[in-house]
Every structure is written in structure tokens, then in C-alpha cells.
Amino acid sequence: MANEMTTTDKNEVDLQGGEALRSGPVYRPATDIYQSDDRVVIVTDMPGVAPEDVDVTLERRVLTIRGQVATEPPEGHRPFHGEYGVGDFERVFTLSEDIDRDKITARQAAGVLTLELPKAASAKPKKIAVGAA
Incomplete structure (x- = not known):
């Protein structure tokens, strides 16, 4: 299951032909994928992204995760030094x-x-009972 998933492989995503949320870089967040008999869990780091700024869509078999980071400094402040x-x-x-x-x-x-x-019921392992003949 997890090995059947594919993703982009660059740290900065190339959006040619894609849809940018706004101008500026778009990063590929670090992601871990776990699998059990009944589910796949995807854990993605998106620091600075509020829950309301996350967009998860599934179209056909393509799962897309997008997050938008707020770029405004806190109220009453202006940028002084930035490394992030x-x-x-x-x-x-x-x-x-x-x-x-x-x-x-x-x-x-x-x-x-x-x-x-x-996982769909048809994909879960099924125990088959063996009876005596």
C-alpha cells in the first residue's frame, strides 16, 4: 500500500502546469507514512500553517495536500530579521x-x-478457516 504511493521528489515543488496558491516558493513538506492491516496513516509537517489554511483533496486516485503559511508579522510589528x-x-x-x-x-x-x-474491506487480510474433510 505505502509503496504504491508516489510523490514529488524535490524540496521545492515545480508548479508548471499546476496551481500556485500565491507567488513565492512552494515546499514539499516532510512526510512519514505508516501502514497496518486496516489503514494507512500519513503524517506531514507543515509548520506555521493553521488548520483553516490546509486544503486536502482527493480526485480520482490523486491525494493532494496544500497548506498556506500566514506571512504577516504580528500586529504592531515589522520584520527585523528573518531566517525562516x-x-x-x-x-x-x-x-x-x-x-x-x-x-x-x-x-x-x-x-x-x-x-x-x-483500507477497503476487500483489501484487508482475511483469515480463512480450515475445516476437517
């Missing part, structure tokens, strides 16, 4: 047919987005 490269995030995965599209969930806490992708 502000930009948006995007990650794209191609899912296998084994995912139950209708039961995917997403939650975000402390800049980490967690997606749970349950």
Missing part, C-alpha cells in the same frame, strides 16, 4: 484502489497534519 523561508506547502500522492475514499479523516495539531486512510 516563508512559503506554502504542497504534497501529492497517488493512492491504490485499496483505500476507502469515503472514510478518510484529517486532523492537525501543532503544525502536524495527520491523515488516516482506511
Whole structure:
């Protein structure tokens, strides 16, 4: 399951032919993928992205994660020194047919987005009972 997922492989995503959220760099966030018999879990780091600025879409078998970082300094402040490269995030995965599209969930806490992708019943391992002849 996890090895069937593909993604971009550059730290900065090239959006030629894609859709940019705004001008500026778009980064490929660090992502871990875990798998069990009944689900795949995708954990993606998107520091500085508020939950309302995360966009997760699934079109056909393509799962797209986008996040927009707020670039405004806190009220009453102006930029003085900056080392954090502000930009948006995007990650794209191609899912296998084994995912139950209708039961995917997403939650975000402390800049980490967690997606749970349950496997379809037909993809789960099935124990077959053996009877005596």
C-alpha cells in the first residue's frame, strides 16, 4: 500500500502546469507514512500553517495536500530579521484502489497534519478457516 504511493521528489515543488496558491516558493513538506492491516496513516509537517489554511483533496486516485503559511508579522510589528523561508506547502500522492475514499479523516495539531486512510474491506487480510474433510 505505502509503496504504491508516489510523490514529488524535490524540496521545492515545480508548479508548471499546476496551481500556485500565491507567488513565492512552494515546499514539499516532510512526510512519514505508516501502514497496518486496516489503514494507512500519513503524517506531514507543515509548520506555521493553521488548520483553516490546509486544503486536502482527493480526485480520482490523486491525494493532494496544500497548506498556506500566514506571512504577516504580528500586529504592531515589522520584520527585523528573518531566517525562516516563508512559503506554502504542497504534497501529492497517488493512492491504490485499496483505500476507502469515503472514510478518510484529517486532523492537525501543532503544525502536524495527520491523515488516516482506511483500507477497503476487500483489501484487508482475511483469515480463512480450515475445516476437517
